[in-house]
Amino acid sequence: xxxxxxxxxxxxxxxxxxxxxxxxxxxxxxxxxxxxxxxxxxxxxxxxxxxxxxxxxxxxxxxxxxxxxxxxxxxxxxxxxxxxxxxxxxxxxxxxxxxxxxxxxxxx
Amino acid sequence: xxxxxxxxxxxxxxxxxxxxxxxxxxxxxxxxxxxxxxxxxxxxxxxxxxxxxxxxxxxxxxxxxxxxxxxxxxxxxxxxxxxxxxxxxxxxxxxxxxxxxxxxxxxxxxxxxx
Numbered sequence: 001x002x003x004x005x006x007x008x009x010x011x012x013x014x015x016x017x018x019x020x021x022x023x024x025x026x027x028x029x030x031x032x033x034x035x036x037x038x039x040x041x042x043x044x045x046x047x048x049x050x051x052x053x054x055x056x057x058x059x060x061x062x063x064x065x066x067x068x069x070x071x072x073x074x075x076x077x078x079x080x081x082x083x084x085x086x087x088x089x090x091x092x093x094x095x096x097x098x099x100x101x102x103x104x105x106x107x108x
Numbered sequence: 109x110x111x112x113x114x115x116x117x118x119x120x121x122x123x124x125x126x127x128x129x130x131x132x133x134x135x136x137x138x139x140x141x142x143x144x145x146x147x148x149x150x151x152x153x154x155x156x157x158x159x160x161x162x163x164x165x166x167x168x169x170x171x172x173x174x175x176x177x178x179x180x181x182x183x184x185x186x187x188x189x190x191x192x193x194x195x196x197x198x199x200x201x202x203x204x205x206x207x208x209x210x211x212x213x214x215x216x217x218x219x220x221x222x
Contacts, residue, residue, distance in 0.1 A: 004150075034210040043198055043213040044151075051208065088150060095141070095166075096211065100150040 001026055004091050006099035014107050019076040021102050023089030026070070033065060033072045034090040038101065044088055048074060079106040110135045114199050114214035120222045121186065121193060129184045129217045131199035138204040140182035141211070144168060145196040154197075157182055158204055186219065194221050 006023045013019045025033075032051050036044035050056045050063040050072065062075040072091075076083055086103045090096040112133040121127045133140065139158045143151040153166030157176040171190025176182050186193045196218050200211040 032207045036210070043216045044211075045213070046210040049208055049210055090210070095153065095156055097153075098143075098150040100148070 002099075003027060003097045004089055004099040006087075006089050006102045008100075009102040010105060011102055012105045012107060013079050015079060015081060017079050017106075019079045019083065019104055019106070021074040021076075021087050021089075021104065023072045023074075023099055024070055025072070025089075025091045025097075027091065028067075028070060030091045032092055033063070034096065035061075035063060035072075035074045036088040036090060036098075038086045038088060040085070076104075079104075081106050081108050112199055112201055112212055112214035114197075114217050116217060117215065119217055119219045121219060122222060124188045126185055126187050127219070129186070129197055129199075129219070131182045131184065131214055132180055133182075133201045133212075133214075134180060135201055135212060136179070137201035137212070138179070139202045140176070141200045141202075142166075142172070142174065142182070142184045143198045143200065145198060151198065154184065192221075193219055195219060 004025050035048040037047050038044040048063040050065045056063045060077045064073045084105050086101040088101045089099040115130045141156040142154040145151050152168050154172050155174040157163035163174050163176050173185045198216050199214040202211050203209040
C-alpha cells in the first residue's frame with residue numbers, strides 16, 4: 001500500500017463546476033497535510049495546508065481533513081480553465097511524502 | 109526577492125558521465141531536499157539535508173550523491189551508476205521545526221540521457 005494515494009484521474013469538469021480531489025494516507029500519526037498545484041512542465045507550488053479536522057477555506061479552495069478516516073480532500077469551487085493542472089497531495093512537514101497527483105482539466 | 113534557483117534548466121548527459129545539478133536558496137531555510145519526478149508520477153525523495161555538513165538518503169538515493177557545505181547550497185550529482193537518470197529533478201527547501209510550513213520549490217532541471 002502506498003503511503004499517500006490519490007484518485008488516479010484524469011478529472012474533467014466544466015467551467016463553473018466544483019472539482020473534488022481526494023487523498024488517503026496510511027500513517028495514522030501524520031499531523032500536517034498539504035496540497036500543491038503543478039502546471040504542465042512547471043514545478044509544484046503550495047496552495048493549501050491543513051492540520052485540524054474539518055474544513056479550511058481560502059478563496060475558491062477548501063481543504064477538508066478527516067483524521068479518523070485518514071482522508072484529505074481539496075474542493076475547487078467555480079472552477080476556471082486556469083485551474084487545469086495536476087494537484088499533488090503531500091503528507092508531513094519536512095521530508096514530505098507525495099501522492100502521484102490528479103490531473104484536472106476544466107473545460108470552457 | 110527570496111527564492112530557490114536551480115540550474116541548468118535543461119541538461120543532457122552522455123552514457124557513463126557524471127553531471128551536477130545546482131540548487132541555491134536565499135530564504136534562510138534550514139532544510140533542503142532533492143526529488144525526482146517521472147512522467148505521470150509523483151515526487152520521489154532522493155536526498156535531504158537539515159543542517160550544514162549533514163544529509164540523509166531518501167527512498168531512491170542509489171546512483172546519486174549530494175553535499176551541503178553551505179546553508180544556501182545543496183548540489184546533486186547524478187553519477188554513472190544511475191542507469192535511468194532521465195527525469196525532472198526538483199530542489200525544495202523548508203523551515204525546520206515548523207509543521208505548518210510546506211515546501212518552496214525551484215523551477216527544476218530536466219535531465220535527458222543522450
